Amino acid sequence: MTARRRAEPRSADVATTPLWRAAQALRLVTLLYAVGQQIASVPYYTNQRLSWVLIALMAVWSGVSAIMSAQWHFPDAVRLRRWVVAGDHLVVIGLMAATRLVADYDWYHGHQTLPTTLWATNAVIGAAILRGPIAGVLSGALISSVALTVRDQWGQDVWTDATVPVLVSVGLALGLAANTARRAQDQLERAVRLTAATEERERLSREVHDGVLQVLSFIKRRGSEIGGATAELAHRAGEQEVALRVLISEQADRRDSGGAEVDLRPLLTAQATPKVSVSTPGTPVQVGRWAANEIAAAVATALSNVDLHAGPDANAYVLLEDTGDELVVTVRDDGVGIPPGRLAEAEAEGRMGVSRSIVGRIAALGGSADLLTEIDGGVGFGTEWEIRVSRTSASGQ
Incomplete structure (x- = not known):
């Protein structure tokens, strides 16, 4: 051999x-x-x-x-x-x-x-x-x-x-x-690897969706309906559902950009729902494939946190801005907000969703992800994330 x-x-x-x-x-x-x-x-x-x-x-x-x-x-x-x-x-x-x-x-x-x-x-x-x-x-x-x-x-x-x-x-x-x-x-070999990785990710997504994700979603829904001691179980199931979805989205080969760029706008507008409004520029926002996927995944995690923690009546708003020198993505909601110091406590407890899925992703791109309302507003004023990535980093140069 x-x-x-x-x-x-x-x-x-x-x-x-x-x-x-x-x-x-x-x-x-x-x-x-x-x-x-x-x-x-x-x-x-x-x-x-x-x-x-x-x-x-x-x-x-x-x-x-x-x-x-x-x-x-x-x-x-x-x-x-x-x-x-x-x-x-x-x-x-x-x-x-x-x-x-x-x-x-x-x-x-x-x-x-x-x-x-x-x-x-x-x-x-x-x-x-x-x-x-x-x-x-x-x-x-x-x-x-x-x-x-x-x-x-x-x-x-x-x-x-x-x-x-x-x-x-x-x-x-x-x-x-x-x-x-x-x-x-x-470039040909990169394209072949990307195709194989995409097909494997889709196959894995189907299998996981048909089994684990449906069970986690059922536990989250039923636990929230029953309440009491099962509410914490529902909360944990919801977190694991988000983490598993993020893991599936990460199966693509990061190195496989092949010099190609994609429009960031469709990746963000695809996350719009009746409770999530997405605003993007009228012209394409071309960025490197890996950077686009990472930014979109960070936004998806922020929106998942809104769904889990902001309250049943909370609405979310996503705004994409291209200043020429950098990309600015704002994710804001009108929910209950996050108490000061709560993120640090969650990380100390081993719950790494925010630190890894949002801050860590953007830091890997050479950008920053700041939770503004934890400092400026506080509980009751919703939550606002501001994600900034330089144009150079987003283009993979």
């Missing part, structure tokens, strides 16, 4: 596999071009026998590197490709330097180096696919520098020769393509 798991390619490897395969096809084409160039140039070499030995070395390395790079399910394919890219650079630089051993100055000063510029591009392509555009550009600059040094052309305008712009441009373009492929693969 462990060996099989190790043999499975990582997502980044899967994303760049088509690029590696295309690179191996290009390696074959450039090899054929280099051999043809050798046939055309060998009459002008001073050491023709050595030039054929070097070309044979180039052909052997091309085959070995192609086979090594094609090991897609090797236990450590990334390390293997690192060795291939490093080997490419050593072979390319060695063959370029060997040009001076097979030709005189007049020849190598005005012609391509021995392995040809096109074949040397394989090293740049491998570095770009493996490490991205920066590595590709650096590799292109290195190979270009070696070519200019071997041909003794530093005193000329290097940009008039195609070597530098071609190698650097190839490194940049292939590096950007590799990074784009990796990001696309990552």
Whole structure:
């Protein structure tokens, strides 16, 4: 089982596999071009026998590197490709330097180096696919520098020769393509995980709703009707019902934003009831998916507390404001209010609904959730929560 798991390619490897395969096809084409160039140039070499030995070395390395790079399910394919890219650079630089051993100055000063510029591009392509555009550009600059040094052309305008712009441009373009492929693969996997998590959450919600939540709701309703000693049981059942609903809503993957934003308004207006009024701006309020879910869950918890504690005739009001710099959500009710210090007492008793479901959620977003009427009003003046989240935090930047 462990060996099989190790043999499975990582997502980044899967994303760049088509690029590696295309690179191996290009390696074959450039090899054929280099051999043809050798046939055309060998009459002008001073050491023709050595030039054929070097070309044979180039052909052997091309085959070995192609086979090594094609090991897609090797236990450590990334390390293997690192060795291939490093080997490419050593072979390319060695063959370029060997040009001076097979030709005189007049020849190598005005012609391509021995392995040809096109074949040397394989090293740049491998570095770009493996490490991205920066590595590709650096590799292109290195190979270009070696070519200019071997041909003794530093005193000329290097940009008039195609070597530098071609190698650097190839490194940049292939590096950007590799990074784009990796990001696309990552976003695809995030979308798959989000879909799976959503389906599992919905399945769990149905099963829990058909069983536990219905029982808790029945105990809460019947206990409130009977009164007396069962009132506390009804109160506890109501708290657990809220906590369980919140737990189900948290099953989505927080990390799975995928750069997507959602409109916060529908998440809040969906909580409107005959006793809950929701007011939102007339234009969309786009925020990160996770931030939107967390804000909506905090508001849902506040409204649940209104239903449980504010009294049977209490009404609640939710107001969403977008100031440009931050989001402000106000949840107010006209119920019996909360006595000063009651939240601290509840937390000391181990009842963490407010501290975790409201304050903790918003704090995790870098915002604040303040209970204003515990300080300003007091018992009999209702309860007012003010939730503030900066635009930067809400967008997940």
